[in-house]
Amino acid sequence: MATDFKDTAPAVDAASLMRLLPARPRMLALGEPTHGEDALLEVRNELFRQLVEQEGYRTIAIESDCLRGLLVDDYVTSGSGTLDAAMEHGISHAWGAFAGNRELVRWMRAHNEHRPASERIRFAGFDGPLEITEAASPRQALTALHGYLSARVPTHLLPCTADALDRLLGTDDRWTDPAAMMDPTRSVGRSAEAGELRLIADDLAALMDEQMPHLLAESTRQEGERARLYARTASGLLRYHHWMADTSPARLTRLVSVRDRMMADNLLALADRGPVFVHAHNSHLQREKSSMRMGGDRLEWWSAGALVSARLGQDYAFVATALGTVRHQGVGTPPPDTLEGLLHVRPQQTSVIDPTELATALGDPRPAPRVSPWFGYASLDPAHLSAIDGIVFVKDAGRD
Template sequence: MMIDPGDAASVRELVGDARVVALGEGAHNITEFYELKDRLFRTLAEELGFSAFVMESGFAEGLAVDAWVGGGPGRVEDVARDGITYRFGECEPMRGQLRWMRARNCAGPARVSFYGMDLPGSSTSPGPAVRAILDRIPGRPGDRELVHLSDLGGRTEAALGYAAMSAPGRALLLRGLRELAERAAAHGDEVAGRCAASLHAFAAELDPPAAGPYPREVFMAETVRWILEREGRVVVSAHNAHVRRTPFLNRPTMGGLLDAALGDGLVVVGMTYGSGPEVRFAQRSPRPYDCDVFLEARVAPANSVEALLDRVGQAVTGVDLRRAPRTLFDGVDGTLAGGGLDLVDDFPAAFDALIHLRRVTRIPGAFERLRAELEAT
């Protein structure tokens, strides 16, 4: 029932023959989650032949990160900052993982690759995907204007910029993205084609369907399957809400879509924590990112799985849910995610395993950067 994330034999037993190990996290920008995922990826690469780390980050931007871990030029600080979206790369644990990947690639033939699987520009700006496509296909008149129009800026700046566009301006941008995506698909370059798919998903996410999976979830799942055509076994890193098999807020998730395609070829590991910092938002208006942000101390509700695992008394507790007795979750209503109680009807259906940390710390400077970003809007 119990698993030890630091023990290769324990990890091997959990993973089995799965081609995809999806590692979740109950909150972003938590130091210990980064460190744990790095350690698990190294074990999976060295012991089980996993060859790629796939991250909840822009696919187009990730191309530069993969080039760097393959021995390309540049400083890891710059590559991690510019090539990993949502500012997830602005921390030492992530830079340390990239350094390890580069050193492994330089030492021998067992290459490890980095991929983003998400929409471009932290899901608010199509610019990075536009530039990546134009680097790979023949140019045409008007391309320079499209680059200028599509480069909306950073995450909050881009969301506000798009919201402030006139209707004709939005129509011009979306028409340009659609036409470029069609050119890329027709050209035959596979990477440009995946960037084109990210543009289609970006546009669809602006007006998502009322039911069913969000276009972003579909794109991430399809990107993982695209990567599996090129890699043998991969680690996928994202929030618990993306990797879980069961619906989140009544919407199918990336994990659910992958489960339908891969079945036993997928192992999903959720990561939770009991106490430590928790970011909360208070929306002031419907305007994008118009909200107050607070850093509070997290307290696990008595009916949460975190409170249950806290009682085990270990700093790190790993549970193989496939072998755990069903009575383990008597009285448990959910797992904490995103600052609230996320109801989970059946933990073994949502996750194959849970790794629980009793206490965590936040990436230094992450909250201050977030607050400054929101205050600048």
């Protein structure tokens, strides 16, 4: 492996990242190799602040429940609710407890407080309403979509009444049974009611498209955006539950694929607002196929980033974060013959790396990916460098 890689990379800032790109993308995605580390969230927050102030970005989207995220967006844009409530109920996966996420939401609210609506920055979750052990009931998305349409179009055009929808949905615990994640026979995703609900969700979405001129006149832009979000989420959740009930070898691959498809659809909708900054795990944002081991099997699927990149082309940029150490999780100094090892000897705590220069420094053949002793951290694969637009390197994710 070559060893003449320069140690003069710039510190992490928006201008340094933008210099690596041919033009300002509509969607700039920053990946991370693990979740919840303060050092990584601090870099994200500062980058977003600079992107807002210097590059005109107006939305940040994070790997969190898209429906819950509406609570945070209401808080940062209008002051609705409280910061505590936004963090507890508006961010999923228990990530509202992370100090970096709280600081992000606090800063966004302060930034917006005295600005007109046209200049306010927005928050979005772009993940589906999915947790590791369960998927949400489609009730919230379906009933909200039905309510939006029933208030604006003639009743006889709706595919069902609100009461019929409630009857088909049944109790929410039918949908959220955690045992269904490992036992498909416990899932209701292929019941007669679920099949009928998928048709209703499709009909409601189609009705919204058919009535678009009228709905645009009768709705605010935000109401229309949210109705389309409800439609995407209802269909995505019902598809996810359908595959939870599957007993074929394709089951787990289909589940992770459906999840990233839901993410991609949400990101593409957000791109219509204007420049968007996205933050999630590298595996959800990369252009190369993603992979993981689950239940003893190796799963491979196209990530949300790969799907969005296929649609947006150069309007999508992916910046991966590489990390040296996470000592409190047993991830120590990286071996010198790895990508992270080559970067870790540099003096800076954080820096922006040109992937082309790094590939040259690594030489050919490129080294194998670093092996992590902790399942929660995923190293950067040197084979992916040609599909990455920039790299943020954080030397140490220390905690006091």
